[in-house]
Amino acid sequence: MPTPTWPFEGLPFGLEILFGVCLGVVVAMFLWTLLLFLRGHRAFMHPPDAPADAADAFDWVFLVPALNEEVTIADSVQRLLTLPLEKRRVVVIDDDSDDRTGEILAGIDHPDLFVLRRRAPNARKGKAAGLNYAYRSLGEYADRQRTIVVIVDADGRLHADAPRYAASQFADPRVGGVQSLVRIYNREHFLTWMQDVEFSVYGHLFQAGRDHWGTAGMGGNGQFNRLAALDDVSDEEGPWRDRLTEDQDLGLRLIAAGWEGRQELRAMVDQQGLSRWRPLFRQRTRWSQGNLQAIGLLREVLRAPVSTAARFEQLAYLLMPFWQGVVGVGLVAALVVAITGMAPFWGGGPTWQLGFFYLLAFGGTAMGCIAARAEAGPLGWLRGFLIAQVYTPYTWFLWPVLLRSTARQLTERGDWAKTEREPLAATAEAPPV
Numbered sequence: 001m002p003t004p005t006w007p008f009e010g011l012p013f014g015l016e017i018l019f020g021v022c023l024g025v026v027v028a029m030f031l032w033t034l035l036l037f038l039r040g041h042r043a044f045m046h047p048p049d050a051p052a053d054a055a056d057a058f059d060w061v062f063l064v065p066a067l068n069e070e071v072t073i074a075d076s077v078q079r080l081l082t083l084p085l086e087k088r089r090v091v092v093i094d095d096d097s098d099d100r101t102g103e104i105l106a107g108i109d110h111p112d113l114f115v116l117r118r119r120a121p122n123a124r125k126g127k128a129a130g131l132n133y134a135y136r137s138l139g140e141y142a143d144r145q146r147t148i149v150v151i152v153d154a155d156g157r158l159h160a161d162a163p164r165y166a167a168s169q170f171a172d173p174r175v176g177g178v179q180s181l182v183r184i185y186n187r188e189h190f191l192t193w194m195q196d197v198e199f200s201v202y203g204h205l206f207q208a209g210r211d212h213w214g215t216a217g218m219g220g221n222g223q224f225n226r227l228a229a230l231d232d233v234s235d236e237e238g239p240w241r242d243r244l245t246e247d248q249d250l251g252l253r254l255i256a257a258g259w260e261g262r263q264e265l266r267a268m269v270d271q272q273g274l275s276r277w278r279p280l281f282r283q284r285t286r287w288s289q290g291n292l293q294a295i296g297l298l299r300e301v302l303r304a305p306v307s308t309a310a311r312f313e314q315l316a317y318l319l320m321p322f323w324q325g326v327v328g329v330g331l332v333a334a335l336v337v338a339i340t341g342m343a344p345f346w347g348g349g350p351t352w353q354l355g356f357f358y359l360l361a362f363g364g365t366a367m368g369c370i371a372a373r374a375e376a377g378p379l380g381w382l383r384g385f386l387i388a389q390v391y392t393p394y395t396w397f398l399w400p401v402l403l404r405s406t407a408r409q410l411t412e413r414g415d416w417a418k419t420e421r422e423p424l425a426a427t428a429e430a431p432p433v
Contacts, residue, residue, distance in 0.1 A: 011342070015333060022330030025323050026360045032316060033364035036209025040371055043211040044204065044265055050168035058167055059087045059147040061138065061227075062158075065130045066092050069154035070100040071421040072272065074108065076156050081110050083160055088112050091137075093130040096123030128246040132238025135230065145173065147227035151247070155272040155421055156221045157185060162267035166224045169262045174214065176229030176259025177251055179207060180222030181266075184273035186422065191280065192273030194394045197387060201368035206317075207263035208371075213310035214260030218251030222269030225250070229259045244416060245290025249297065255314070256300040272421060279419060281401065286416045288398070288405035291321055321402060328399040365392045 008019045062080050066073055073092070080090045090110075094102055094117045105115050116134055118124075131151070141147040148170060152158055162180055169178045181203040184196035210216045218225070230239040233253045243249040251261050274280040301314045316323075336342075366388035373380035373387070408414075 011337070015337065018330055018333055022327055023360075025326050029323060030360055030364050032313075033205065033367055036205055037367040037371055039210075039212055040205050040208035041374065043208045043263070044371070044374060047165075047264075047266060048168040048171065050165050050266070052164070054165075054167035054171070055084075055163040056086050057146060058163075058170065059141060059143075060085050060089070060150060060163055061147065062088070062090045062150045062152055063131060063134050064090065064092045064152050064154060064156075065095065065127050066097060066101055066105075066154045067095040067124065067130075067418060068097045068099045068101060069421065070097075070104060071423060072155040073101050074104050075424060076152060076154050077105070077108060077113065079157050080152060081108075081112060083158070083163065085163060089114060091116060091134050093118065093134050095130050096120055126242050126246075128240035128242045129237075131240045131246070135234070135238040135240075138227075141227060144227040144231060149225045149227055149230060151220060151223040151225075152269065153221040153271060157270040158222060159268045159270075162222070162264075162269065163224075165264050165267040169264055170224070170226060172260070174260045175262055176226050176232070176254045176257075177216075177218050177261045178224040178264050178267070179203075179216060179219050179251075179261070180224070180264060180269045182219060182221060183268055183270045185270040186273055186275070189273075189275045191277065192275050194391060195273040195280075197369065197372065197391050198394075200372035201365070201391070203263055203265060204371040204374070205368040208265060210310075210313065211262055213306060213313065214262065215255055215306065215310050215314055216251075216261040216263040218247045218254075218261060220245075220247035221271050222267070223247055224264075224267075225254075226259075229254055229257075232257050232259065243290055243293050244286050244414065245294065248290060248294055252294060252297045252301055252314075252318075255306065256297065256304045258305045274419065275422065281397075281404075282417055283419055284398070284401045285405045285408070288321065288401050289409050289414075292405060292409045294318060295321075321406075324398060324402055325406070328402065331399070362388060362392050365395060 008016045011019070064073075064076060064080070077090060077092060080088075090112055091114045092105055094105065094115055096117075096119055102115075102117065105113075116137060118130065118133060135149075148163075148166065150158070150163075150166075158180070166178045166180070169175050182199040184192050184199065187193045187196040207216045233239050233250070239250060240246045241249050241253075255261055274283060295318050298315070298318050301318065302311050304311065304314075306314075366385050369388040369391055370381050370384035373384035376383065
């Protein structure tokens with residue numbers, strides 16, 4: 001019996017079409033990932049110069065949203081107050097906390113610390129509302145082009161040299177936003193280690209790969225924005241919109257307004273990971289639903305004053321939930337076909353086909369893991385490849401997340417539960433101020 005030339009030959013016509021579409025999507029995503037890998041490696045190898053005094057050319061305003069953050073707020077704020085900066089203001093937005101957050105903040109005596117206390121009924125309206133309140137309270141700055149607003153979450157630990165590296169990007173007047181590389185500081189558990197790998201892959205691959213186009217996205221914690229760029233996308237409330245991922249929404253609107261977004265891999269911010277599946281599932285569902293909301297900006301992004309290649313890449317990026325959904329449906333159909341005996345899992349085809357499908361399933365993730373370990377040289381490439389064999393199954397977690405977030409979006413549910421903080425280790429206390 002001749003070997004089929006089409007891998008799905010013999011299946012019902014509908015399944016042939018489904019698997020063919022899935023194969024096309026997976027191949028396209030692999031090639032897209034390869035392009036980002038090559039471009040991201042170039043950005044990693046050739047970053048802009050960052051002289052030791054680069055941060056002194058800017059005013060720095062740190063905004064820290066806080067709602068019941070007694071566990072981590074002192075750690076985060078004290079670290080910001082010890083950054084080696086000449087011009088700095090740390091603004092904490094206490095969003096009507098009913099724990100010890102206010103008491104802890106009152107106990108920190110520093111001239112650069114300002115606490116904005118929001119009270120009911122105007123408080124607890126979402127992170128965007130709190131950030132806009134702080135934005136409206138900033139007052140006038142003489143040079144808004146050289147004033148940088150930095151978002152640091154209440155569990156964030158911004159590295160001391162992060163402003164210097166961000167300043168090297170803002171030396172280009174076209175840059176409106178710079179995103180730090182996010183790391184997980186409590187990565188001693190398997191689940192938190194996977195989250196650390198996840199953020200490293202995202203930063204080194206999907207973010208750094210867009211640097212040359214100026215279309216890197218904003219990710220909230222460790223997000224730097226030029227004040228003039230925020231002014232450019234503000235309405236009467238402020239620059240942020242009430243979205244589940246207000247950071248992503250802001251970054252896309254900055255690009256649509258003509259500002260560039262960059263990923264700075266040398267600037268890092270550490271944050272707390274989630275060590276249990278259920279809170280992680282809730283958090284990722286919120287992020288996934290925010291991605292679905294961001295599709296509403298598709299028209300504005302496609303009209304952005306960027307290259308055709310950048311517009312096409314942003315189109316593919318915004319429609320990522322759709323591509324993931326197609327592949328997810330194909331995966332379920334393949335399992336049904338194998339379980340019911342409609343077709344064997346592997347029909348004895350040529351060995352190269354098995355290698356080809358392995359490359360498509362694991363290749364893109366492997367490139368991301370390798371990019372995240374490239375600094376260590378050949379040994380880092382090997383470690384990245386091995387990590388990808390574990391990390392790839394972890395990424396399949398996104399399919400039930402996507403299913404739930406889609407259901408929430410279709411039923412217009414926009415509520416969300418705040419992520420609980422875990423107690424800090426005794427060895428991780430913040431430095432004194």
